[in-house]
Amino acid sequence: MALYILRRLLAVIPVMLVVAVFVFLLIRLGPGDPAAQLAGDAATAEDIQRIRERLGLHLPIHVQFITWFGNILQGDLGMSIANNRPVSSLILARLEPTLMLTLTTIIFVVLVAVPLGAIAAWNHGRWIDRAVMAFSVLGFSIPVFVLAYILIYVFAMWLGVAPVQGFVSPTDSLYRFFAHIALPVLSLSTIYIALVARITRATVVETLGEDYIRTAYSKGVRDRDILLKHALRNSWVPVVTVIGISIAALIGGVVVTESVYNIPGLGRLTVDAVLASDYPVIQGLILVFSFTYVLINLVVDITYAALDPRIRY
């Protein structure tokens, strides 16, 4: 087991290296001169040159990469151009809202989508199944920002049952945390509920066709136990895989959702950084997001290995 974990950990290295090279090249080859930006309206050519040298932008590109990568390994993601602060401190400051938003969303998605998918699978081919599938395909088709505006309009402006914007830390007030996070979570989760419900349904339908389900029936096992103890227990590997993989896509939704609901998280930081061409921040964010994604999927894999008796390593 330890060897397996080690092997999986080592496999992370090439992936992250690819990400790092890609991100570095992408951004360094980009247009826009960060030094000119930093210098502002009234800057002279010498001002800009001085800033270039301060940022190391005058060095050859491979030297820049080595310096940059070395710094990253030490946890130094560089300085934000627009904010003149260490990127790592910017990201840390914005971590909590995004973390809470995504965690709440994932929990909500699992709580809603898995039962939905399971019920649909159990009623395979009947109206409730069709309704779930129709909802699912609809969920895939409504852009998150459209949904967000509809929700704000209906719940915040019209009914006045939820705040319009903002984020409150659960450590300040749990009640206000949930009040503020409710609409963002609803907007963000729709597409994932659609996705997870669909996968759950498909997996459970497939599992329900397995021989051991027939065995369970022949033993006289109750319907509920067949669904919960046999079908769902054997379906969670694909379901959890999808949840793990869709975290990458979730981040796309976070970018939009945080912008609309004014949640000061990493998604907002991303949009701000892009609009300000704040390349070090974009680099840092991509690295952090990718690393998180890889790590989560690593944990997912290791969990399977630990929990599923069939998986050998």
Added chain:
Amino acid sequence: MNADRTPPHSILEIRDLTVRLPPGGDRTNAVENVSMHVNAGEIVCVVGESGSGKSVTAQTVIGLLPREQLTPTSGSVIFEGEDVLTLSRERMRGLRGKRISMIFQEPMTALNPVVRVGRQIAEVFRSHGLEPGRGGMPSISDLLESVRLPEPERLQNSYPHQLSGGQRQRIMIAMALALSPSLLLADEPTTALDVTTQARILKLIREMQDRYHNGVLFITHDFGVVAEIADRVVVMRDGQVVEQGPTDRILRNPQQDYTRMLISAVPSMVPAKRKRAPDAPVALRTENLAKTYGGGSWFRKGWEVKAAEAVNLELRRGQTLGIVGESGSGKSTVARCVVRLIDPTGGKVYLGDTEIGNVRLRELKPMRKRIQIIFQDPYRSLNPRRSIGKSLIEGPTNFGVPEREAWARAVQLLEIVGIDPDAHARFPHQFSGGQRQRICIARALAMEPDVLVADEAVSALDVSVQAQVLDLLTDIRDRFDLSVLFITHDLRVAAQVCDSVAVMHQGRVVEYEPVEQLFAAPTHPYTRELLAAAPGRHWNFQAFCEATETVAALDG
């Protein structure tokens, strides 16, 4: 066979049962007007080829027909005085596992892979409001012991994948008999098992039935098994009962042509007599052939499987060499190595005088046409997207045969293997399994090979079709003076087609003799065990009588 029992009373009575198929199938009903009964203490075998409706019958009895696809439309299934077709879902559930239970064909998939087997057995009790080991109920260990499983305490904490196929089937039986049901349905419970395991499981079923005195409805396609276990036989075909009666009567004196045909199609254990030239040139030879898997990756150094080791075989022109073994014995590995679908890790393969086991793929290419292979699964052996004509000309055109010529040859070959040449533009799905296997043979023949490797080529076929394909194989061998390497798990088949047989066990050839000698005087204990396990070895099916010339020495 159980004549000394108390007067039989009927546990199950099926009357005029008809189950409808969903519209659009090739027939309207899965089973039609089927009537049969099972008495307490009796094993009734339902025999039939695929599609005969035997499994549907069993599923109807236990109420496990696929929802909304198969519906009983008429007739009744009286179990202990109640018509199960009219019972509520919940009442039916109450019967299942308690009064009626079932075991299935695939022990590998019939157990929930993520639940420990002990808990799965306990679930039978709990689903009926009982607890194992309490209130007069047997404990899990008792049950495991009763099905002759070793170390019950340890075993009940195992997961299914940690057990062998035979052990899993025993767990299934323990589960099925946990609440002493009066009726046990066994749907081909030994078909997926190796022959030695099959013999033990059949023995266990008999034992258990002696102990619990329940009725058993045993579904099988194998008359060997029938001869081994049945008290009465019901023969089914296309959803209808052809004939039923006591085993002895059916086997000795079948009334219907179909029954006769089925019984006589079972190959004999007595090797067919055939003249062979002992000094024919060697067509294929292996020298210490070995194949080892694994060991490549830095992380998996410890993981290594020797699939085949030190295999020395010799196949002469015009002869058939059989490789017999159970699953995992390495027989298919050898087949794939000599055709170079996989690369051997040791030893040499000579095709005629040419070594082909270690040559590079480029040099191998001209040798390809001299050795061809036929696979087990007729449904996956032909590209479903290509017409069979195109499949047939593919090989020759690869070797520069003009397309027109290849087509002409394809037509000829289709005729030889008994397929209408006009069907060349059809696609594989428009043919039956047996026809496809014939087409595969034609495809191999189109290359005009010296050696034909048949890897379990008839194992997936129904017994009647199997007989025809075997005839075809023998026929073309003789007609084209082919050498055939015949891989099989079935001793009966080997006895009929092979000139000599190599028995493989755990990657090694344990015995390698001319066929008569091997069947008459096996020397290796494994060979003897294998022969002793063959179901129905006492019976000469072709002659509808008990076997006279048999491997008597092995009895007991």
Added chain:
Amino acid sequence: MTTDVSFEAGARDERALSVWAATLRFLLRNRSVQIGGGLLVLMIAIALLAPLLWTVSPTRLDTAMRLRPPGPDAWMGTDPFGRDVYSRVIYGSRISLLVGLTVAMTAALVGTVLGILAGYIRWLDGILMRVMDGLMAIPAILLAIAMIAVLGAGIGSVIIAITVPEVPRVVRLVRSIVLSVREEPYVEAAVALGTPGHLVMVRHILPNTIAPLLVQGTYICAFAILIESILSFLGAGVPPTIPTWGNIMAEGRIYFQISPWNIFFPATFLALTILSVNVLGDGLRDTLDPRLQRSV
């Protein structure tokens, strides 16, 4: 031996054609394919006929006519520059479908080539798949945003930026099909028949990828349309000089409360288009390849 059976090439092609026709007929029997396909054909027709359908030039400004509600002059109202929302929405269908279809086809093509290489050339497999893993680790939208930042805003760069994150998924799909089909007996039989590697690939392995690619392609198409609208909405996509649905909504978003038509109409068209592609994809999957799952 009768050789008068007709083996002429023409006859064979006819049969092959009829196979495709039969497949098409089979597909068209599926309700989802009917609904999704019908809707999509309608959208494509709108896109193709757009110049005939719009009432004024979609980029024509009339600042005196800004933010007018829907009425006889402007069927879907006007935007903050006084441009005609109806004409812009009609024009937007061209961009969305162009992006969706191009991304799907490019991703499928590039992914198939790379997938075959990965599935067939062992030493390349490791490297290629690590790169693909790396690409997949970067959230698609971030990757797209970063790439557009580098390539500059424009339809071409948006297409590239949306395609790149999709390629790894196709590569994985094709590679897994290649690896599994390679084990099929009929492929082994072809090898035993001496069929050269590239012909084995083209004749026996590649056809197996068509159905999954078709299904996956529709999902990619839907996803691409969605991503394009999100990118435009965030201001990181197609330049706002070109009326796309995302751009129309981005320009109208702040006036959501006083002129919801700026969001409502493009959103409806966007959702309908994505819906039609998704429904079509589901229908194709149900008929062609029920075991295939969608991935995001």
Added chain:
Amino acid sequence: MSITTRNWTAGLLAAVVAIPAANAAFVSSADAEEVVLRAVKHSALRVLDPIMTTAYMSRNHGYMIFDTLFALDENFEPQPQMVDTWEVSDDQLTWTFTLRDGLLFHDGELVTSDDVIASLRRWGERDAMGQELMRYTEEMNAVDDNTFEIVVSEPYGLMLESLGKPSSNVPFIMPQRLAETDSTEPIPEQIGSGPFVFVDEEFEPGAVAVYRKFEDYVPRDEEPSWMSGGKNVHVDRVEWVNIPDHGTALNSVISGEIDWMENPPWDLIAVAENAPNVVGRQLQPLGSQGMMRMNFLHPPLDDPKVRQAIMYAVEQESYMQALVGPPEYYEVCGAMFMCGTPLETDIGSAPLLEQDLDRARELLEESSYDGEPIVIMYPTDVITLSGYPPVTAQALEEAGFNVDLQATDWQTVVSRRASMDPPEEGGWHLFHTNWVGFDVANPIVSQGLVAGGREAAWFGWPDFPEFEELRRSFAAADGAEEQFAVAEQIQEQAYENVMYLPLGQYIEIAIFGDHLEGVLEGPAPIFWNIRKND
């Protein structure tokens, strides 16, 4: 189906319904005893150094934590703020200033003359008006801790106007150690002597900036007027929240989550004002001016005829409609120094006020223009700028130009507009921007009128030495009348050369809850003097 569908559905419903029902609940502050003023600014505070950058957000931040020597009152008169008394020597060459007693920095140190001199020096490196002042300045000396003098080489009439310059860059006074930071690098910490203290730990760039009241601040006794007078703070805490989505921000003012919003989009002001508890007011007196700037370095815009053709092709009203919308918030105004200032005049502006495509085509015909595309930079991310370029593009096309409208973001415009390369090699022909009225209110501050060519002029680099001389004479002009006369001349020539095109004049409205009392007008947003009632 007897499975637990019902339970699951019920749970789901419960989860949805559990979303709280009362609006007030979201507003209630965790720290109820503190009075917190929450404001949404027009953009995010990023750079905390108001000298290094001209960004208005940095200037606004400066007014929170720093204080100034002088400050402008509502009559455009500089009034002493940190300065207690001052005098000028008879030769008009030596200015002596004495600081008020008890001025403290947030770290508890006294404000000294050394701090002031260092601060002025740093400002003088960056700011245009500061640079002008430094050109005249011989030396700056600390007489004692509280007194300092500025010695100029010749009499300088704009001394107090410079020290009380209201908008970017404002000569804020900071501790000497901060003021010695290189002027291209941001100051390392936020210590000022202003009425608010910056709470660094709670600062999240792009999201929120937090200030608390500086308890030791000593306000002047005078009534507040614009940036001058007593800076009395009546709230404990001010939070600047950045909400990039205007609709969201507006809605949260209506719902009471936010107290104050700067510059909502004009179309939405009516929505806010219709809400019972929200008021809208113009706080910034002069308003702003739109500007179209051309590149004088490259053909065809180096040809005055082409520039004039553009002037005839466009008209102010379209720009204002596209940018602002409701007419009550904008004004068509040909005065380069703004309508409503002492220098207001409409001389030379007629071609800009009425579109005349025929004349434009005529001029174009006579000019050297031969069809090359005019590269217009189109920043799409700044709503107060994105209205202009499409209007220009359409007008130019109608006049017979070929137009290349290049969409990009404002940051790219900012770096690209500095490029003197030809348009086809990464340069540009034309861009638009806005100026706060005070920054164009006279020929000296107005960047667009600097005609010193590549070395001295603002982006676009017009090079007209005589014009430059004329502009200089404004600084030397004696008295308002003479100043006006010079200004008229300047404007006339500026239009002739098409130095830049004013695109109209608009005001910005702040909306805030009617529970705020004492909101002041001024050239920059003012957070002192405000009381928050319940």
